[in-house]
Amino acid sequence: MAALEVDEVTKQYGGHRVLDRASLEAESGQITGLIGPNGAGKTTMFNVITGLTAPDGGRVRLGGRDVTGLRLHQRARTGLARTFQQLELFSMLTVRENIRVAADIHRRWSGDKQSCAAVTDAIIERVGLGAVADARVTTLPTGQGRLVELGRALAARPSVLLLDEPASGQDDLETARFGDLLRELAEDGAAVVLVEHDMSLVMKVCDRVHVLDLGRMIAAGDPATVQADPAVLDAYLGTSRAAAT
């Protein structure tokens, strides 16, 4: 049983179908890539999974449980956490406080007895924000802001972790370090879903890749297969569309 199953989800805004019977599965211990050109519906897919956007059709299951009717916080409490493409940091707080808020929230509903301060310190160490832990988040560059979001998501101890373009705004060195971190997280047992435009990162770390184009899932498989898929090349480079015109 997959940790996350999205079953033929459809979302329509006016006449525009952002998601068209799109399905997705993510296994525990694996990194699943979700790629596609801009406007393909990747972020909408994350919004539907987390409950920010209600789908017009289809189901979302977490750990085999149908969560389609659940509200955001209820889904989060089944072990789902995410980061946002456009940063959603708590701007009045420091890096440490941002992560601490998440740890506090987790502790409250999970009854976890671990000290929130200790959890926070461990996460800061893990994502490598020690040097800026007491800086206000708005003073950080975007790349580090994304690490704060990741740290916050980790404080919720997720079994399914959705990352929306986590490497954008990071340099090559940071991205490489970030890839290692993702592998570690997956090895710890989380199902990681990665939306990313940095193809070298996706191809390097992902176990499986799903390709979304204009709301439809056009390919899925291991990175090498997907990379060679003509439909994917078409979506990204517009080969057949260019030929047709």
Add this chain to the structure above:
Amino acid sequence: MEKFLIFTIVGLSLSAIYAVISSGLVLTYTTTGIFNFAHGAIGMLAAFMYWQLRFAWGWPAPVSLVVVLFVLAPLFGLLLERVIMRGLVGTSEATKLVVSISLLVAMVGLANVVWEPGTSRPMSQFFQGRQVDLGVTTITYHQAITIATAVLVAIGLRFLLYRTRIGVSMRANVDDRNLALLNGARPDRVGLISWAIGASLAAVGGILIAPALTLDPGSLSLLIVNAYAAAIFGRLRSLPMTFVGAIVLGLVEGYLAGYLPGENQYLAGLRPAAAVIVLFIVLLVMPNTRLRTRSQLREHFPAPSVGGMLALAAAVVVAGAVMVTTLDTSGLINYAPIFSLGIVALSLVPLVGFAGQISLAQLSFAGIGAVVAAHHGASGSPLGLVLAVVIAAVVGGLVALPIRHLSGIYLALATAAFAVALDRWVFILPDFDLGPVHISLFGLGSADIAPLEAFGYTFGSPGSRLMLSAVAFALAALVVAAVRWSSFGRQLVAMRDSEAACATLGLNLMWPRILVFMLSAGIAGLGGALYGMQLGTVSPERFNLITGLPLFMLVVVGGAGLVGGALFAGIGLYGLIPLTSSLGPVVAKINAVSPGLTGIGLGRNPSGVIPLMREGVRPLREDRLVLGAMLAAMAAIYAARLADVYGNWPFVLLLLVAFLGASAAANLRARPPADQRAADRRTRADDLDWVGITTPWTAAHLSCLDDAFSGDGLPPLTRPAMAAPVVGGASAATLATIVLPTATDGGTGSVEGLDALHHLAADGDGPGGPGGPDGPGGDDRVAAPAVGAAAASNGRSADGTEVPRGGA
């Protein structure tokens, strides 16, 4: 049947007025994004103007109408747009709201200054006494004109929006302002025209309804409540639905007027409160508003320090003691609300400042606190004070529960509706039983509050009551600060920024929202009870919506997230204004308008004035010597006052002189000597770190940079690709930013910084490099990681300041 028809016509003519007013509201809201709380006040001013021209000066009605509706009102709208509203583009919803509330307060103040309150200003209807016989019933000319006007407005707006060029750009502006701009629409012009038409529509409504009401600034301005009740039917966006809302509302009021048993005291207030009850119900059934994401608020309120809070609490108590020992009885009574209503202002800090929720009903909760204290503290029992807090908090929770899904403007409207429902209906109810609970309110007039008796002491004198509320303020301030330090406080602050992020972390947003409302209502209840004790007798009009607005406004102006903001509101409204008003009638008149004018300036500085003031006195706070001398001088001034060497005015002035002198001295001492300042200026101008910022970037600077780097044993930067034209001004600034940390501290960071520079140079080779056709996008792509690299390696610079944000 005839009665039914009569009241149908009464209802429809009310509907017509609401429709005209609310359509103006919707028009300005949709085209400019500003929900104008002062819309009703514009109608109010227009009604007064019309009265002045038509009845005071005896101008003919048509001339007066043309002057008000087609000259003064549109001009006023244009002025508002040009001077105030245009500056609000891109500010938070709360700031926009506060500015328009300030406008309302200023206009009510202005009306009270120009048209002395308390004078009767009769205003007759159009064609007074004439009516048409419709067979089954009759309709007055005034009613017919009113209904016809609404129909004309509906047709006119439809024509304007769908058949004229400007109307099409108005609609385009609603859909997407930027896209409209790209396509050649002129949003500024659209804004001007919308505000002009909006003001005229408000004026029409004001003039039509004024004969039915008394010509009173407060009640006419509150027409806005009825108008937005209608507009909320169309979710503040749809004009046809707004008209439907207006018809429903007018008819409900009409039938209530006809069929409510007039002698029933319990239902008497229902008709005036009908609009707000409808509003509240519509808001209840409204589907969830979207969760706030990426609010990008400009406001920033740091958590207070423990030392700072203790100092502030001590200062409040000392100030209370000084006041008690220097003021006479009338002064003690006049200035007592500084602390008691200051506590009500304090109640807004966790709610507005931390959680980003808006409540316009805080003074109503204070009223509940006062009533409870009156009934349960009859013998001076402290239980009254405790119950005032508890019951106000419970009512706060009960109000918050059904509207927990609302935020921003809708929450403001719902709480305002609650406040008005209390003013117009609940507070004037006689005693009643709710199941086993006997509830008594103001008992149709006013309620007496006994002075508190605690620890064997009766707080009977005005001085002791002032001291009591000063101590209570200090304690409440510490409680509020403790909330900010707690995990609950962090959660509130987090929710304010991103509800979406909080919810996806597993937080059920309902509880913090309700709890913060309860906390806030409880604090307001305490303030109300203390205020009531100071007054001795309380009546409902002390706690109405309009009275509460300046308090809300000044807290936000002071700094909504800061305890100092509440103190600012208390001192400003109940200290400075009465103090300066005693200087003479001219100052008093200016004071009537000044709170409103202060609020209007908020758009420029959304974090409030307290942070600015704090920054201003920083040298003084840090200079122990001068600070000590100042406190000693103040103590001496106080001692001389106690010895009756002089009166209160010299005392206040001397304190002021001591403070200003100390500030000036501290500033002077904090300044580096003149020769060092000159040296700083020179270094700054010549410093390579500032190249591209203080001096224009030229290719020659590259060799200077190389010289600087070679001293650190680094490879040269100079490459053929780094020609000056490719690296535009912005990129040069980025270069300087990258070079800044590397050139000064060497280390590993410099290598990464250089890599980034080379990367930038290499990109410059290709088509569309930085500053090329890609424009800012291309620039960002390169610059952001580069700065990221510098920042990651450097973290924070040596002096502890944070690394600047990425991007050029």
